Structure formats: C-alpha cells, structure tokens
Amino acid sequence: MKVIQKIGLILFLIGLGVFTAIPFLGTYKLSQEMVSANTKDIHEEKMLEILTPIYDQSYSSNFQFLSEFNQEFGTYNDALKAEAKWDEVIWDDYSFSLGKAALSSPVKDNPWLWMFLSIGLAVLGGLLYNLPKYKDEPEGIKNNGIFHSKMKNRGWLGMLTGSYLILFYVILYWFPAYLVNLVAMVDPLSMILSGNPASQWFLYGFVYTLAIIVMGIRMFRKYRGNKYQQLRTASVMFFQTAFAFLIPEILVLLNQPYFDFKNIWPLDYDFFYSYQLDSFLSGGSVGMFMLIWGILLIIIGVPVFTYFFGKRWYCSWVCGCGGLAETVGDPYRQLSDKSVKSWKIERYLINGVLVLAVVMTILTIANYFSDFWLLGEATNQLHSFYGFAIGSAFAGVVGTGFYPFMGNRVWCRFGCPLAAYLGIVQRFKSRFRITTNGGQCISCGNCSTYCEMGIDVRWYAQRGQNIVRSSCVGCGVCSAVCPRGVLKLENGPEEGRINELPIIIGNDSVKINA
C-alpha cells in the first residue's frame, strides 16, 4: 500500500473512532425551562411534574441521564398502563429532544471542530485512500483478492463492519437519544440549510450522502475505463446530494413542505399518510405540485421509464437506497446468494411486501377520505407495524447492516416494494434485456458471482439466452466483469426479447435449444 493510502486509512479510522466516541462525551443537566420548551402543550404540565426529581442534577453520561429519565417517565406510564388508562399515557418520546437540550459537551460548544475531527477526517481519509487506487496500473477492472479479503468475504473485518452498521441503525431508529451529541454537532449545518436544528435524520442524511460521495469516487477508480459504471455512479451521487439531501432541506428553509422529488411510493411508504397529505394540501401550489408530481411518478413515470430503459433508470441511477448499495455496498456485491432457493424466497418476500404496502395504503387513503370514520386510529397501528418491520428493520438494519453478510442489495432484492413494482413492469412490458453474445460464453461464472441481485447470469449466458429478470437493476457489472465480451445491457424491440428457445450460434450440425 502506498504511503498516502496508509495515511488515508489511518485518518479514516481516527475519524470513525472520534465519531463513535462522541456520544459518550459531555454531561447532562435538565432544567424546567428545557422541559417547557420541548414538550407539547398538552403534555407540558405532566412532564414538568414527572421529571421533577432530575432537575438540575448533573449526569456524567448519556447512559446515566437516560436511565434516570426513563425511570421517572417509565414509572409514570407503567402505572397508567397497569390501570389501563390508555388516554393518559404519554406516547410521545421526549428523551431525544430533552436529552439534546440537557446536553453540554465540548462537541456542542465546538461543533465545527468536532465535525472536522470525526466526519471530516473520515471523509478526508476515505478520499486519500481511494483516489490513488490503481494509480500506476493499466485501465481495467480488478477484482483481485476479493475472496481472500477479510472484509469482503465474510471475514472478521466484514463481521465487525456489519455489526457496527447494525448497531448504528438500531440506535438511530429506536434509541436516538443516545446520539444527541452527534446531532448537536451537525446543528449549525442544519441551521444553514434549513433554518432548523438538526434531527437524527439530518445527521443520518448527511453521513449517508458523504458516504455515497466518497465511495462513489472509489467507484470511479475501480471501474476505470467503463463509462457506463462511471456515469451511473455520478448519477446516484448527484441525486443523493441534490434531491435527497439538499433540496428537501432548502424547501424547509423556504417554508415549503420537506420533499424528496425522486422518492416514489411505495418505497416512500408514508406518501399517502394523513400527515403527508395534510402537509401537501396545506402547502399551497407547491404542496399541490408535490402531490401531483408524486402521483404522476407512480402511475406514469415508473411504467414509461421502465418500459423504455428497464428498472435500472431508477434502481441504479436515481434511488438513494440503490445509491448506497452501489457505492458503499459495491465491495460486498459478490456475497449475494445465487441459489434457485433464494430466488424463490425473493419472489415471495418482495411481492409480499408490495401487497402489504398497497393494502396499507388503500386502507389509509380510504380512511383519510372518510374522515377516519372507516377505521379510526387502526391505520396508525398498521403504520407503526409497517414502519417498524419494513421501514426500519428491513430497509435499514437488514438493508444496510447486512451488506457484509448477504451482499449489498438485500433490501432491494427481498424487500423493496417499489423494486417489486418496477420489476413487474420490467419483466412483462419493457424493452430492456441483457443480451448474450452468441456462443462466446465460457461459463466462468464472473457474471453470476458479481451479480448483486443474486441472478445466476451464467445460467442464461451459457445457453445464449437473453436475461429478462424482474430483479435485475441493470447495474451492468456482469457485462463489465465478463472476460469474453458476452453480456450487453440493451433496450430494443419487445419482439424476440424473451428467447425461450435459444439457438447457440456456431454449430451447424444442429440447431439446438440448449
């Protein structure tokens, strides 16, 4: 390894270390004013009372503070629950906002400095590590040593990375109060962009975007000489940075609803939730535009673009989940399971999630327009189930945390309802296919190995058969790694697209349907 790369790696690890240590810094002291400022009017009085024992106490760690907080708060709620006084239970979780207010730490005092020491160093280190890659080597894709790597072949480094990611997601989704230090660190940035203090989601979006950018740059290096790979990587980097991260924040700054213009229902599963609809409908012409735009994407954008280009136009060129998978996840793409069995599981799971999302949404809309007469609050239960099981656990914890275990597209392959919808269009009504080059396949297996969606590409290639599969996200890596020039992603006439009875060229003794 070159010196610069070594320095990069060290800086990255320092940055990561600081980032990981930050939540443990500082002290917590809660005051009555903080409680008043951070609770809803209906809860204010009660909360002020509940938290009395901990006012002006100094706690030396988030664990201490949160355990005291939860103790007081829990005692109150548990008593009510025991008496089945559901109406009086406080369902809102104030631990995050109060923790953030109660915090005083060097990070909060000096956010920019700490941001540099953590995220900044990690980014810098990542760039120093990635930019000089393959510098003195001729152009060409090198998958050298991937299966000898402890990181990329489920070795201890991979296990560690996966565990770290899983832990991070679990805390982010269900215990964000432990992360208030990190959130406070990005507050000033959030203030600049949206005029509001940061939430854990802002922190997440920021880190997510930077990860895509740094690892996107790695993609430029890794796929030198492959314009298709480079362009689609640039595309996901752009859509993440502009559409997913910056524009929604700036919209808020301009007093418009927060909106990601490229997020499409049913991936964007709360698009039709009442609070979303309310915010569109009360958002004036901009809100109305967002609502119509979102609906047009669902009913026209998806089918039309997918008809012409296949689902890749979204999954590997635009989507944020896809963006992370294709950049941060690229080193793990070879870990997807290629067996027929996992293909079966995939079809049940992903279409199951699609059905669930559709049913949930129909009920939600019906409920909304019947003024909650139809199901009352029952849809909320459904939403929290979906949000927990699919939105957080599947898409987040499994979706990203499992990169080093099951490859980078676990969510996209087994869970994403939008991918299911795009896939149905791609399978049955599209011009997209992967063409195989006559008889040139030598069955080496590079294509299948590096297919992140677990498609056994070779199965088709060695029979001279086009690959038409609902799950294919058109990343083009099968074509890129093929050593014999066999695979090509193409849009073409629907006629002959699915060649069930392929004829392998080159043998005139027989015309065989392999």
Add this chain to the structure above:
Amino acid sequence: MDPNRHILIIGNGIAGVTLARHIRKRDSSVKITLVSGESKYFFSRTALMYVFMGHMKFEHTQPYENFFWGKNRIELIEEWIESVDFAQKSAKFQSGETLTYDQLVIATGSKPNKFGWPGQELKGVQGLYSKQDLELMEENTKDVRRAVIVGGGLIGIEMAEMLAYKKIPVTFLVREKGFWRNVLPKEESELISKHVREHHIDLRLETELVEINDDGNGKVKAIKTNHGEEIPCEFVGLTAGVTPNVDFLRNSKLEVNRGVVVNSKFETNIPDVYSIGDCAEFKEKPAADRKNIEQVWYTGRMHGETLALTLTGQATDYQPGVWFNSAKFLDVEYQTYGTVPADWDGDEFQSFYWEHRSNKVAFRMLMDSNGNIVGVNNFGFRLRHEFFDKAIKEKWTGQKVISKLEKANFDPEFFAPFYIEIQKAFLKEYGGGFKPEKRSFIQKLFGASV
C-alpha cells in the same frame, strides 16, 4: 435401441456434461453416468485463474447447483478409470471395481505438454490444467522470488497474470517472434506483447527452455535458455500447449493416435464407443479451416450437442459453423470470428487493419481477393457474434460489413464509438459508397470520443 441402456461418459468437462444434458433432454429413460477423477461436480476450468486470484471461490466455477444432477437423473461418480475392457463393455476403476456400459463416451480432455526437458519433474515445475494443478500451484507459489513461464499461449498469459497477482516477478519465454505469433498476425501480436510488458512482465521472445536445474533437494533452482542464459527461479510454469489425455487407453483395441481417432459422427473404431472434446482426434478435419484436434471450450460443447443427437437416435455429422474464439490478455479482450491466420498470401487476401493510438484497441478484417470478408480480429472492444456469423456465412463484401459496423458493436452503452473511426479509416484505405456513422446525441453529450 434399448430404452434402458446405460451410457457411460468418462470425463465431466464441458464436452461430457453437454452431452449428458442433451441426452437427458431428448430421452428420459436412458441411464447416464458421468465419471471424473478430478471433481465430482462439473466446474469451468476456464475460471481456474479467477479462483487463484481471489475473484471467485471454487464453487463459483460450478455452473449447476448440486441438486441439478439428481433432478436430471445424471449419476455422478468421482473416481479415476484405469482401463476399459471393450470386449466385455466394462470400465475398471482405480479401486478395482468395474462398471458395465452399453455405450461409452470418452471425453477425458487434455493434459499439459511436457517435451522431455531435463528437470521437468522437479518440485516447483508444473502445468495448469486441472483443479489439482491449481491446488499445486497455490502450494508451489508460496515462497517464490521469480517465476518462469515457458510457452506463450493462452494458458501461459493466464498464469503470468496469476503470478502477478501474488506480486511474483515473471519471466515469460516465448519461442516465436511475437506473443502468440503462431496464431496472431504481426500487428496484433505486437499489440499484446506491448501490453504484457506494460504489466512489468519480462517477456523474452525467440527464447526457448533448454533445461531446469535442481537445487540439490529436488526443487527447481534455475532454468537455462537456448541463449545460454541462466535465470534463477523457484517456480516454472509449463504452458506450451496441451495434448489429449488418453494414455490409459493406449495398448488396447481402441485406435488412438494423438487422441482417440473418430469420424465425423464421433465414432471410434469400436462400435458403441465414441469420443468428444479435447481428447478426440478427427480422422479428417471437420472443415477446411479446422484442425484435427479441437481444444477449446466451444468445440467441446458443440461435440457434446452433436453426439447427443446420434445417441438418441438421430445420427448426425459434426458440421462446425463459422469459427469463433475469444480470450483476454491481462486487460485487453480479444475476439475473433471467421478465419484470420497468422500470415497470409497477399495475392489471395486483402487485409484492413486499424489500431487506436492507445495501442489497446484494434480491428482487423481479412477479405478474399474479391473483397469478401473471411474473418475479423478485434481487441479492446466487443463485437457481436451473430452479426459476423451471418456476414461471413453470407460472404458479405468488406465494404458492406464496415458500413453496418454499428450494428456489430457489442460494447456497453456510453462507450467510445470505435466503429466510427474504423469506418473512416476503411473509407480512406478502400473507399466505398457509405458514410461513417454520426455520433449520437448521447455520445456527444457524455463526450464519448475515441
């Protein structure tokens, strides 16, 4: 034919496996047994290098999942066959057990050539053909300061790349004037030679191995070339071609020359005994531009496809179509369609050659004296098999081929449109009533330039 007859296939390579699969497709009752001492399950030996280099695990080289064989009722036996009693229709395993057959197919592939060099059996000296060779190579390359590869063919270049992965300096001895010059024309051979050197491989042209020296413990210490030079090394790769793996059949009633001698239906001199793949030697060349022994993946597959018809009641002659092949030299991909020999008679053929200034992309089309295409070589970009199969079969004029070259392009989207430059160059050299293709809007937008 007995619907319950037993077809025994020795060798589970591409030839034997294709045969078994196609028989099963056409006949659900015959009993099929596939035997190989190398590995129970079919794997792609073309991918051995990728396993060594950590691109894949060995199981990734297996094109079919393990359940496939049971599902298709193809019996697998992992053992070496020692001899065959053709009179009793019985094969004998190393273990001493025997297995009788009604029809026998010999598809035992090849083994690396060894030309009787002194020291060729020393430790650290090996060829690369089988799974066991790969394992041996892992072992043999553990403490190596320099390696020497003997023989500049396709397996040699793969071996060089494998050693480069382990950061082992390689000296590459090639007998010809240029790399693979016995197959490639001069320009192509030079292009590849340059690329090999770009990878810091010490390529020695017109150099032959004379002897391999012992370090006193039965291990290789150095080699000596025909120029009298001694090159210290701890590993020697012998990649000077392959030869049919049929020694266990010699001294029997079966007619064996270099390979098992067969006619155009893969029949040997003994009834109910056939041979396909690398180990079969045709009595007469299957076509004018073909050799008597065909040692590539594709031909093995085609032999299997064809013999499956004969063995299921539809006697069929092997008629190969337009020749094609492909390879990858380090980073440079190569494809060929039709016939482009290493050298040709300038009165009989016209050649058009274009090379990109990067020295990594090139195109050659050979035409007969009437200007009709006979074959192409392409390097560094991809061309469509179907297109050239048709063009060559239908004897298109070179001009027609080039005018339609965009349709032949098989490079991924957004790649530089080399076909435009090729068209321009062709027009300059040969003229013609067509205009070069224009860059598309997308190509302009993304600066896809040549």
